[in-house]
Amino acid sequence: MVDNETNILYNENFPLSNKYDPEWIFDNSMGPNVLWLSEWLCRKVNLKTNMRVLDLGSGRAISSIFLAKEFGVKVWSYDLWVKPTENWKRIIEKGVGDMVFPIHGDARNMPFADGFFDAIICVDSYIYFGTDDLYLNYLQKFLSPGGIIGVVIPGLMKDFENGVPEHLKDFWGQDCWSWHTVDWWKKLWSRTGLVEIEVADTMPDGCEVYTQWKEAQDIVGKNPWPQDTAILKKDAGEYVGFIRLVAKKL
Numbered sequence: 482m483v484d485n486e487t488n489i490l491y492n493e494n495f496p497l498s499n500k501y502d503p504e505w506i507f508d509n510s511m512g513p514n515v516l517w518l519s520e521w522l523c524r525k526v527n528l529k530t531n532m533r534v535l536d537l538g539s540g541r542a543i544s545s546i547f548l549a550k551e552f553g554v555k556v557w558s559y560d561l562w563v564k565p566t567e568n569w570k571r572i573i574e575k576g577v578g579d580m581v582f583p584i585h586g587d588a589r590n591m592p593f594a595d596g597f598f599d600a601i602i603c604v605d606s607y608i609y610f611g612t613d614d615l616y617l618n619y620l621q622k623f624l625s626p627g628g629i630i631g632v633v634i635p636g637l638m639k640d641f642e643n644g645v646p647e648h649l650k651d652f653w654g655q656d657c658w659s660w661h662t663v664d665w666w667k668k669l670w671s672r673t674g675l676v677e678i679e680v681a682d683t684m685p686d687g688c689e690v691y692t693q694w695k696e697a698q699d700i701v702g703k704n705p706w707p708q709d710t711a712i713l714k715k716d717a718g719e720y721v722g723f724i725r726l727v728a729k730k731l
């Protein structure tokens with residue numbers, strides 16, 4: 482059990498995440514704290530015991546372990562960059578080898594049966610493939626009728642008016658061009674008629690949460706992009722934050 486007093490990642494808004502070892506979260510989150518983002522997402526996704534869940538772009542699989550432990554679901558932990566053998570070790574260490582199944586592959590070419598999943602969860606990964614106009618149609622076929630897709634992504638709270646704002650220039654890599662506003666994402670999905678959007682919102686104080694993560698990484702010496710902390714502080718949520726989308730397959 483992690484002591485709240487000493488937990489450097491303690492955040493009262495994320496009681497489920499507070500239970501997990503901060504070292505484990507630092508070492509296995511590939512972007513902002515993946516447990517915080519997963520917890521925020523799952524508040525709006527009605528996960529029930531034994532549901533079949535695809536954790537798409539699961540990285541080092543700690544969101545998959547979290548979903549299995551907190552909600553009793555079975556999770557197919559699917560990722561391109563991280564080897565499934567590495568993830569399997571983490572899964573076994575946490576005692577959920579009967580609930581989490583690591584699989585390697587590309588989100589655009591998945592080996593699953595149509596209609597197999599009750600829910601698809603995607604945390605901090607959808608920006609790598611989901612901006613393709615045709616992707617939602619591909620993805621939704623793996624869901625059972627009425628199945629849920631839940632996505633959390635970093636995004637823009639408003640569009641840039643004249644190119645990248647000065648204060649974000651050292652933050653904005655080429656792979657940030659797939660960051661968009663919540664309205665952009667809502668339109669991308671709603672116009673297809675494939676899903677009913679249940680939630681399309683932004684995290685209250687999302688940039689502050691992101692900054693807390695970066696400051697904690699700084700303290701433990703595990704911030705891969707140290708310049709980001711001051712940039713996020715300066716931005717203070719003017720542009721940068723987190724977006725949540727939850728939709729039901731029609």
Ligand SMILES: C[S@@+](CC[C@H](N)C(=O)[O-])C[C@H]1O[C@@H](n2cnc3c(N)ncnc32)[C@H](O)[C@@H]1O
Nearest residue numbers: 510511515538539540561562587588605606609
């Ligand atoms: C920023 S990391 C986030 C990983 C994890 N969800 C987390 O938050 O720690 C992005 C993940 O997207 C995955 N990814 C990128 N492109 C992908 C693709 N085409 N198919 C499957 N996964 C992909 C990568 O393998 C990587 O693990």
